[in-house]
Amino acid sequence: MSAETLNTRVAIRAISPKGRRTREADVKWGSPAVYLVALVLITICITPVLYVIIGGFRTNSQITLDPSGFPSPWQLGNYGDVLASSEFWTAMLNSTISAAGTTAGAVVLGVMASYVLARYEFAGRGVMYALFAAGLMFPVTVAITPLYILIRNLGLVNSLAGIILPQIAFALPTTIIILVPFLRAIPKELEEAASIDGASRLGFFWRMVVPLSLPGVITVGILAFVGAWNGYMLPLFILNDQSLFTLPLGVQNFASQYSVDTARVLAYTSLSMLPALVFFSMFERRIVGGLTGAVKG
Template sequence: MSATSPLSLPRRRDRDRGGAQEQPLKWGSPFTYFVSLLFIGACLAPVLYIVIGGFRTNAQITTSPAGLPSPWVLGNYTGVLSSTTFWGEFANSVIVALACTVGIVVLGLMVSFVLARYDFRLKGAMYSLFAAGLMFPMVIAITPLYIVVKDLGLVDNLLGVIIPEIAFGLPTTVIILVPFLQAIPKEIEEAASIDGTSRLGFFFRMVVPLSMPGVVTVGILAFIGSWNNYVLPLYILNSQANFTLPLGVQMFSSQYSADTAKVLAFTSLAMLPALVFFSLFQKRIVGGLTGAVKG
């Protein structure tokens, strides 16, 4: 029998670890990647067609609907950007989207804090009520909602769009934020109480920072949902001075139905802010939906 040197054991372990690290990564099934590419192409193709179509002329679209611009025309985009109507509708969309985002985040965070951290009667019923709100989209309630807005005197007013959007955005916000707030360890709250921190102080100093991934997620979803909302402004807003961009696209398409290239340019500029916003914060959305607060 041969004796094994003590120095050979670490070397052998190092070789074993090195061999384990050098194993090639598995890429998975090619069929999965093929299907994924098909879905990506189906999503990107209409967007690219609209954006590129704005750089073409009507003659180019008629002769070659799927071709590239030859030559590239900037007049459609510059004409839209120099229009006061576009910037007025853009400002209305920004006001509505920001107001809805702030309202949904603030109210949703406060409601979620109460449901997640305190025990009281009908707590489960209240949470179930918010969860049931996910099953009733705005389209179903648009007629009674219009009657309520009309009785409040908010027809053709941006507040008539902002308030209902906040109400319909709260169920999703509560469902997302409650798990984040429940995951905050009770030891932190007890330590804060011993240090003399009030409940309101604990909420602002500890709860808000720890639940920031979920807050960012619901804020992004609220902004994009409000920016793209079409049905509610269609029923509530009557004058073009109060139109948001989705309504502006529909009105512009009706006025310039013969000028397809200009309509495509207006449409691409209207959807560009939401696309850029979503592209910049898509990782935050995924992280907020799948992550949790660590104790």
């Protein structure tokens, strides 16, 4: 038997149904109870979102007669009215400015602070890192009163800067906790080689550190963006002018104006949360990958 014939038979056996069954048998699907629990949790999370989105395609009479039913017929006028209103696009613009400013500030400051904490030995480094870690235990609701007084003394009440700066401060603890393991895992030999080649500390930081820690940077940027986009408590206390309302405040204001028009309120709510859902879904793997890298580091 020639070597070519033997290779052909081996290839045929590799793609035969028996071989496929062997490989499929090696796959472990886990306990059905785990899939059942996961399905229940997914249903609990998705059902309210689907109810809001589908409710925007109904009329008020349909919601009153059958609150859990499907649209019959489907109505597009509610979404059209919301998209045609200038208040919605103004709130969308304000939320975009707030989220983008918060993300930029949290990422830039977080990378710089994390680099110092991860790469340099100095007195009080552990205490400083512990202070940032302790910041995770203090939500904005706890500090809202002294924070409002501080913002008022700075003259930033009723301005987007008045919510961007505090949001950056509250995003920094998460940013630093995630980025420090990334930056600490960069080999010191790489820094020594760059120094021999004539690279300064800032040059090494911008040319080597930032690109190597890009998965973590993207992760903290996404978390900061989504957190600022969904922020409600801080804008509620700081912003008074309707022209500066972000989308969470816009939903509240719209619901108070059209309290009897439930279908239109549901349409406005679904359009408000849609950008965050799409943004989070697009970068979901980036977030998981970045957090996994942080844990491994």
